[in-house]
Amino acid sequence: MEDEAVAKAAAGWAELKYQSGLGNHFSSEALPGALPLGQNSPLICPYGLYAEQISGTSFTAPRRVNQRSWLYRIKPSVTHEPFYPRVPAHKYLVSEFNQSTSSVNPTQLRWKPADIPGSPTDFIDGLYTMCGAGSSFLRYGYAIHMYGANKSMDGCAFCSADGDFLVVPQEGRLFITTECGKLQVSPGEVVVIPQGFRFSVDLPDGPSRGYVAEIFGTHFQLPDLGPIGANGLASARDFLVPTAWFNHDSHPGYTIVQKFGGELFTARQDFSPFNVVAWHGNYVPYKYDLSKFCPFNTVLVDHGDPSINTVLTAPSDKPGVALLDFVIFPPRWLVAEHTFRPPYYHRNCMSEFMGLIYGAYEAKAGGFLPGGASLHSCMTPHGPDTKSYEATIERGENVEPHRISNTMAFMFESCLVPRVCPWALESPCRDPDYYQCWIGLTSHFSGNKEENANGNGEVVPSGESADD
Numbered sequence: 001m002e003d004e005a006v007a008k009a010a011a012g013w014a015e016l017k018y019q020s021g022l023g024n025h026f027s028s029e030a031l032p033g034a035l036p037l038g039q040n041s042p043l044i045c046p047y048g049l050y051a052e053q054i055s056g057t058s059f060t061a062p063r064r065v066n067q068r069s070w071l072y073r074i075k076p077s078v079t080h081e082p083f084y085p086r087v088p089a090h091k092y093l094v095s096e097f098n099q100s101t102s103s104v105n106p107t108q109l110r111w112k113p114a115d116i117p118g119s120p121t122d123f124i125d126g127l128y129t130m131c132g133a134g135s136s137f138l139r140y141g142y143a144i145h146m147y148g149a150n151k152s153m154d155g156c157a158f159c160s161a162d163g164d165f166l167v168v169p170q171e172g173r174l175f176i177t178t179e180c181g182k183l184q185v186s187p188g189e190v191v192v193i194p195q196g197f198r199f200s201v202d203l204p205d206g207p208s209r210g211y212v213a214e215i216f217g218t219h220f221q222l223p224d225l226g227p228i229g230a231n232g233l234a235s236a237r238d239f240l241v242p243t244a245w246f247n248h249d250s251h252p253g254y255t256i257v258q259k260f261g262g263e264l265f266t267a268r269q270d271f272s273p274f275n276v277v278a279w280h281g282n283y284v285p286y287k288y289d290l291s292k293f294c295p296f297n298t299v300l301v302d303h304g305d306p307s308i309n310t311v312l313t314a315p316s317d318k319p320g321v322a323l324l325d326f327v328i329f330p331p332r333w334l335v336a337e338h339t340f341r342p343p344y345y346h347r348n349c350m351s352e353f354m355g356l357i358y359g360a361y362e363a364k365a366g367g368f369l370p371g372g373a374s375l376h377s378c379m380t381p382h383g384p385d386t387k388s389y390e391a392t393i394e395r396g397e398n399v400e401p402h403r404i405s406n407t408m409a410f411m412f413e414s415c416l417v418p419r420v421c422p423w424a425l426e427s428p429c430r431d432p433d434y435y436q437c438w439i440g441l442t443s444h445f446s447g448n449k450e451e452n453a454n455g456n457g458e459v460v461p462s463g464e465s466a467d468d
């Protein structure tokens, strides 16, 4: 993109201020005194604003999980023409996973990064569902989408009535205007836009690509830390929430695009929905910089389970079982002794969708690229590819502490078994040879317990490396 165009797109975005925290009650006003004091719904609000509540939980949800915010706006959201199905319909969004929308597949699946579309495509048109489980109608489940876009949304705002969007940009910044204010999100950061919030995505860098986990019927929270103690992993104060920002201009023909049951509906109105002058509450969009994550790890032997790197979790009704965990594999030191340090081979009763934001992933020497994806469903075996395995064995026993650097992979892990959308299975980006990355793993078995074969197939006495 031209420098001038970048500057224009970035205009008004330079000096963003954020509030900090996760789960707090925030308040923000763009004009002094715009927030009513002592009550939520005065007969006449300051500045003649309308009071409007947005709830993220049932009114009667227990207080510790109850989420809602009060928005004080120039005109209420209801001031719009009827919703009609959007024309043309969006063909690649799913919010109910059943035999008519998707299929199950126990094969290890992997996709190369998709090209960003050549024709003008905004964030809404660029979204496509890869897989998911459950149903937005039954308020239980999730959808995993990816997006590729090259154009800012213009004169329209998007909103999902189905679920919360956790957006993981992989390429290109997202300048997101929400009803609570603006958020600037770079690759390496993630943003959560809760169910129902209207937002508009500007692309200051042009091409943009990334991943979205949408969760139905629940919200993300920080994981419990158990024996880790009171500190570590993602810290509440590193989550950033916008400050109130509003647009007062009338806008002939502003379009609200609402995702509802996986279908898109549009409604016209004569003003921007970003007309909230002040707000308060705990139901808010927020962003988080993954480089702030404080990883914990094994310091003597063995490879810890990836749950140690959970950034956010969306709980199911069963304690300790996630509807969807967002887990990262950030730069960190590996120090374990006489240990196979990369991820172990495994079959998991949970299902794992992975993406790569930058760098290389520790379990894959090739084929898993930034912007690509993989899916290992419930009980589908997977683990390091042959090259990674052999390189690790070849390094042998006496390895120094090693820093994994310049990498950020992530996983959406769920207790619900994903069904895969047909276009994801048929995509030209799908790597039909993925299974080959493990086929070269050879037997190192020796009938003699005192002898082990090393990565070169040479037989060496147990406890020694081939170099000794």
Ligand SMILES: O=C(O)Cc1cc(O)ccc1O
Pocket: 304, 305, 306, 342, 343, 344, 346, 348, 352, 363, 382, 383, 411
């Ligand atoms: O499969 C994967 O690569 C993700 C993963 C990483 C890890 O360190 C341990 C288990 C696991 O599923």
Ligand SMILES: [Fe+2]
Pocket: 346, 348, 352, 376, 382
């Ligand atoms: Fe795994």
